[in-house]
Amino acid sequence: MGIQEQLIAWYEQNARTLPWRKSRISSYQILVSEIMLQQTPAARVAPQWQAWIKRWPNAASLANATPAEVIRQWDRLGYPNRALRLHQTAKELVAKHNGKLPSTYDELIALPGIGDYTAAAIIAFAHNKRSVVLDTNIRRVISRVWHGVERPGTSVSSGERQFAESLVPLADESAAKWSIAIMEFGALVCTARDPQCSACPIANTCNWRIAGFPASDIKPKTQKFEGTDRQVRGQIMKLLKDSASSLPKSTLAEVTSDTQQFERALHSLVIDGLVDVTKNGRFQLPK
């Protein structure tokens, strides 16, 4: 059984019962959930989604609301511009698409508030069609399981997208299931912090796991760097390479008990162009 089948089977048994996953949910209602879920945990969205759908069950009713009502109903979900864009999209759906969501990526992404992720999600979860869904969960799972790296890069490279596409089953139905399954898996098991590897159905084939991570299970032994500046540099470079391509600064800081020595060595690495420092404090090998 391939990883696709394993994670889909896991999903059937372990998926949360979220209100927008019930049957007879319209494409507009899926859209509302996807917009609310942008940068907002599902547990916090659920009650807000219910209230919203009860008040505005379809695009036409939402289109008739005022912006003030929309903002008020949005309450404290955050990023209130999402509510205004959703409102605008509802109007466009009524005006141009018979109150429903269009089915092509280009039409979807042209709507306000719908970017790459949401367009792909609508195609998969509202229309049950094949698409390449790439959210923070899926990117993290692919990075770990297939590439053996804890975190994906800050932006989606073309290679990353192509690889993700290669994992999506060909048939529409299976493709949609795969996307929701790997996403849920990332949200519940392969989490950003404190991943539940002991409950992971694919731990045996996970390259991150095989590489000896997460370090919380295998105690990170602090390592002392000794020798000349050049020798210390070589040791840190080896560490960076072993970790594939990136790791948190906190992890790096633990490798030596002499923080100042470490900072000096790292500084010289950066100066020499041997290591890149990203804005969020991660280190990576230059491309």
Next chain:
DNA sequence: AAGACGGGGCT
């Protein structure tokens, strides 16, 4: 490629 944009929960 980097910043701005919210708020709440968790460590």
Next chain:
DNA sequence: AGCCCAGTCTT
């Protein structure tokens, strides 16, 4: 105090 969350839009 910092990280993270089913991202999008604008420089």
